[in-house]
Amino acid sequence: MATGALKEVSSARCFGGLQKxxxxxSSELKCRMRIGVYLPPQVESEKVPVLYWLSGLTCTDQNFVxxxxxxxxxxxxxxxxxxxxxxxxGCNIEGEDESWDFGTGAGFYVNATEEKWKNNYRMYSYVTSELPELIRTNFSVVPDKQSIFGHSMGGHGALICALKNPGAYRSVSAFAPICNPVxxxxxxxxxxxxxxxxxEQWKAWDATELVKNYNGPNFSYxxxxxxxxxxxxxAGQLLRRILLRVRRKPVCRLY
Known part of the structure; x- marks a missing residue:
């Protein structure tokens, strides 16, 4: 297994596989990034599906791992x-470390358009384009079998990544997601x-708004x-009921 542009930081045996x-x-984020990758034992002999996890506010790659x-x-x-x-x-942008819910640890999985942030804060393109290409290049995975899930801010990220890329993910799940960030x-x-x-520009990054206009392949749920x-x-941060009210039948069922 080649590692290409990836530099291994750590590796540990875990349930018969390897947690690395x-x-x-990152070309999208223009900084050094870390990712956790769990390799199941099956990857030694066959190509395997990929499941992407997006964490919430204040988290790093290590919270889920x-x-x-x-x-x-x-x-x-x-x-x-x-x-x-x-x-x-470590982008050294003024103000990125001033609060826990904006800047460092809080990229919100959008592509920033404001001048101060737009060169680095491109987490959407990182997650949907650069990262999958890295994984496909460096690991033995089935190219068309990937899914995505996440928690809180990461749940928001998982929902918008799936809804903005019809057919790219086999499934999408979210734990306590921010459903209506606008x-x-x-x-x-x-x-x-x-x-x-x-x-109006915010709506392109809001799962509730995206569900209203979704015209891609149906998710089974x-x-x-x-x-x-x-x-x-x-506290009015997650707003799941708003998403439940506006979902369109055949787009999804929510459980």
Whole structure:
């Protein structure tokens, strides 16, 4: 298995496979990035499907790798897991480290258009284009078998990546996702900073708005798992019910 542009940082045996961490120079983000990659034992003898995980606010690539325990299931199913970071790192942009919900650790999986951020904060293109190309080039994967899921901000990212790229992902799932960022405080802060004041432009990065106009291949369902005691649900940050109200039948079913 060639590593190409990837530099291996660490490797550990895990449920018969290997949990690795790699670094690479990102052309989209123009900085050094880390990604966690779990290689199931099946990858030694055959090509395997890929499942991309997107983490939430303040997280790094290590949150999912260290805490989720997903390697056990991936090993049994023969899935290659990929966990990227949540934002560019070390870009030295003024203000990127001033708050926990904007800038470092909070890329929101959009392509910024505001002058200050647009050269580095391109997490959407990184996740949907650059990262899959790296994975296809360096690992033994089935090219047309990839899916995506995530949590909170990462759930938002998973939803928009799938809805903006019809047919690119076999499935999309989200745990407590930010479903309607144009109408919640987290999203309004991030979108005004990255995308500017025109709220019409924000809609292109909002899962609720994208579902309204989705015309691609049907998902059999979009799985959204939401705990009723989640404090952010009550605080008006996640807005799952708005997505439930506007979904169009045959686009998806939400559970």
């Amino acid at each position: 961490v790699f670094e690479h120079d 260290a805490k989720a325990g997903a390697q056990r299931v991936a090993s049994s199913l023969g899935l290659l897991l990929v966990a990227p970071d949540t934002s560019p790192r 109408n919640c405080p987290w999203g309004q802060k991030a979108f005004s900073g990255y995308l500017g004041p025109d709220r 979009i799985l959204i798992d939401q705990g009723k005691s989640d404090s952010f649900l009550g």
